[in-house]
Amino acid sequence: MTRRTPAKVGSPLSEVDTPALIVDLDALERNLEVMAKAVEGTGARLRPHAKSHKCPEIGRRQMALGAVGVCCQKVSEAEAMVAGGINNVLVSNQVVGKPKLDRLAELGREAWVGVCVDDAGNVDDLNVAAARARTKLTVLVEIDVGAGRCGVPPGEAAVALAKHVRASEQLRFGGLQAYQGRAQHIRDFGERRRAVEAAAILTRQTVHALAADGLSCDIVGGAGTGTYAFETATGIYNELQVGSYVFMDADYGRNLGADGGPIDDFEQSLYVYTTVMSRPAGExxxxxAGLKAFSVDCGMPTVLDLDGATLERASDEHGALILSRPDGGPKLGDKIRLIPGHCDPTVNLYDWLVGIRGDRVECLWEISARGAVL
Amino acid sequence: MTRRTPAKVGSPLSEVDTPALIVDLDALERNLEVMAKAVEGTGARLRPHAKSHKCPEIGRRQMALGAVGVCCQKVSEAEAMVAGGINNVLVSNQVVGKPKLDRLAELGREAWVGVCVDDAGNVDDLNVAAARARTKLTVLVEIDVGAGRCGVPPGEAAVALAKHVRASEQLRFGGLQAYQGRAQHIRDFGERRRAVEAAAILTRQTVHALAADGLSCDIVGGAGTGTYAFETATGIYNELQVGSYVFMDADYGRNLGADGGPIDDFEQSLYVYTTVMSRPAGExxxxxAGLKAFSVDCGMPTVLDLDGATLERASDEHGALILSRPDGGPKLGDKIRLIPGHCDPTVNLYDWLVGIRGDRVECLWEISARGAVL
Known part of the structure; x- marks a missing residue:
């Protein structure tokens, strides 16, 4: 079924049908430029995470501004990015099972493809899949640097797994995946920095241990929107896998900067555009828009365009606004922007991203990796 | 972009790629039959809610078992159901704004279409849209019977709005929408019943007040999977808008029956099928599968196929299992079923529903109203 588009190019914003995912193009472009500038001269490269936008058009813009490639979390996401013209994709995640490994290896014939591992048996499976596809894949060893998620322990275990990769004929050892995911949303600036510095110590030790065995790391990857400046400053990370910076969200908006105020590196560019559909009582x-129009795993969206109003709860297709000034409240049909609590799973609910410049719809971009979980 | 299917018809379950949304067809069919039997001879009709399954194939099966039509929450959902062969759709929600009203009215030329209202200006807009499309629409007045969501107050306000509908040339007054949404997940049986009985008193008073003004209610709609037996017993509700009973979920599984044990009217038929992709530590x-593969607004999914394991947290593409028996834990590649916390927004994440009979994939059903928010 063709998915209905919520807007026509050239229309005023007020005519965008709702709920719709809209992006302020000026803010998006500034975010892309700020991040591109932030890495200039640091020795680190940008490899933005496409799991946030799932949109090849944005991926191509990141590449045009100097990114070496993108990250994806799923093979199907990587396929969508390659189909959209991105020729360099790191799956910053484990890929398990023959069907996915075969697809990953096939994709390696069309584009530069890397993948992460934390298991020797999985390395063998990857090697077999690459042989079947007559291709070579680049493999990063994932180490757990404090996130407590996937990855082998830093040091010895990582060296052993890297040697196993080196011994696999169809695989190239590409370096380390050392993402400190838990650090991204530590609110306090100093605490967030210390979490990354601790991760960097473990990462550096592992890089040195690998070097002692003749294994060099082309890629030492990690970082996110909450911490990229810290990873860059360590001098050991050389690829930054930042995702949310293109859009931002209410959760990142709660992180604090060095001065104790909200971080202000990037602007909010993403909104869920909604319409008031019922005014049952004054307050x-x-x-x-409800649970099918925004994700609530990081809390409710923030309400714009309506002073002092909060979104108190959501059901499947309804969002309940509590108004601070009942009498001057919104009318039926009024359109209101929400800042999603968490951008990534919210973007994944939509087929189209409506690009707004000033008060006009400038473009409709397909979120072609929407739902790409396989 | 064509969405990749996770399975081939005829394959064993173990070959379904993950994450995938799978349904146990035997359990689904029993659920459909149990509900159809539950209304037999009660005077109430079934109008199941398609917002739960978003899948015309299931809607057609509900119709074949005696449903008079389906409910939808969005015009685009209704369009998908009509396109899928369902000729009777009630949008059990307010529809606001010219583009949607025009589409709703157009749909009224192809199928029986009803809609709910709680605002006189919206009634006028509906009337204009129906005139433009040269069709007539059936309109239910929504009353707030304790859910505290949309709807006018029962009694006088409802009568006034119903008269306004009657005075609108292109509209037919069809009755009342009296859904007690909050009652659905009240855990205690008696308390849940009392909430519906209180709603029924308000509904009955309103039906009588309307009758005194010569307005008869063809439809008195409401009820959900948590309370349908109570609405049926009141004798005032005549259309049951049950949705989740086809699938069930962990949240409904926490409701208690008359004996204080878990409710057992329906079986769990829906699962998110996942693969173990990393085994970083013993426990x-x-x-x-993470936040893009299941909704967490009603809590984490329940883990099957792995004694005593719990899903402790989820990130975008990862679900963290905590194992009770680390040594006998799962291997990389093992496949595990999860019971979603909340079925509706979970279904909305998938393009395909994989129908399983015994150990085989029997069918792939398109979730054609997935993402239908407009």
Missing amino acids: RAYVD | RAYVD
């Missing part, structure tokens, strides 16, 4: 209003 | 394992 309440309902918008036409 | 932890990661599956390849």
Whole structure:
């Protein structure tokens, strides 16, 4: 089924049908440029994470501004990016099972493809798949540098696994994946920096231990929007896998900067555009967006365009606004922007991203990796 | 972009790629039959809610078992159902704004279409849209019977709005929408019943007040999977808008029956099928399903196929299993079923529903209203 588009190019914003995912193109472009500038001269490269935008058009813009490639979390996401013209994709995740490994290896015939491992048996499976596809794949060993998620322990275990990769004929050892995911949303600036510095110590020790065995790391990858400046400063990370910076969200908005105020590296560019559909009582209003229009895993969206209003709860297709000034409240049909609590799973709910410049719809971009979980 | 299917018809379950949304067809069919039997001879009709399954194939099966039509929450959902062969759709929600009203009215030329209202201006807009499309629409007045969401107050306000509908040339007054949404997940049986009984008193008073003004209610709609037996017993509700009963979920599984034990009217038929993708430590394992593969607004999914394991947290593409027996834990590549916390927004993440009979893939059903928010 063809998915209905919520807007026509050239229309005013007010005519965008709702709920819709809209992006302020000026803010998006500034975010892309700020991040590109932030890495200039640091020795680190940008490899932005496409899991945030799932949109090849944005990936191509990141590449045009100097990114060496993108990251993806799923093979199907990587396929969508390659189909959209991105020729360099790191799957910054484990890929398990023959069907996915075969697809990954096939993709390696069309583009530069890397993948992460934390298991020797999985390395063997990757090697077999690459042989079947007559291709070579680049493999990063993932180490757990404090996130407590996937990855082998830093040091010895990582060296052993890297040697196993080196011994695999169809695989190239590419370096380390050392993402400190838990650090991204530590609110306090100093605490967030210390978490990354601790990760960097473990990463550096592992890089040195690998070097002692003749294994050099072309890629030492990690970092996110909450910590990229810290990884860059360590001098050991050389690829930054930042994702959310293109859009930002309410959760990142709660991180604090060095001065104790909110971080302000990037601007909010992404909104869920909604319509007031019911005004049952003076202090309440309902918008036409609920759990199928935004993700609530990091809390409710923040309400714009309506002073002092909060989104108190959501059901599947309703969002309940509590108004601070009942009498001057919104009318039926009024359109209101929400800042999603968490951008990544919110973007994944939509087929189209509506690009807004000033007050006009400038473009409709397909979120072609929406739902790409396989 | 064509969405990749996770399975081939005829394959064993173990070959379904993950994450995938799978349904146990035997359990689904029993659920459909149990509900159809539950309304037999009660005077109430079934109008199941398609917002839960978003899948015309399931809607057609509900119709074949006696449903008079389906409910939808969005015009685009209704369009998908009509395109899928369902000729009777109630949008059990307010529809606001010209583009949507025009589409709704157009749909009224192809199928029986009803819609809910709680605002006189919206009634006028509906009337204009129906005139433009040269069709007539059936309109239910929504009353707030304790859910505290949309709807006018029961009694006088409802009568006034119903008269306004009657005075609108292109609209037919069809009755009342009296859904007690908050009652659905009240855990205690008696308390849940009392909430519906209180709603029924308000509904009955409103039906009588309307009758006194010569307005008869063809439809008195409401009820959900948590309370349908109570609405049926009141004798005032005549259309049951049950949705989740086809699938069930962990949240409904926490409701209690009359004996204080878990409710057992329906069986769990829906699962998110996942693969173990990382085994970093004895007590932890990661599956390849996270916030983009299940909704967490009603809590984490329940883990099957792995004694005593719990899903402790989820990131975008990872689910963290905590194992009770680390040594006998799962191997990389093992496949595990999860019961989603909340079925509706979980279904909305997938393009395909994989139908399983015994150990085989029997069918792939398109979730054609997935993402239908407009």
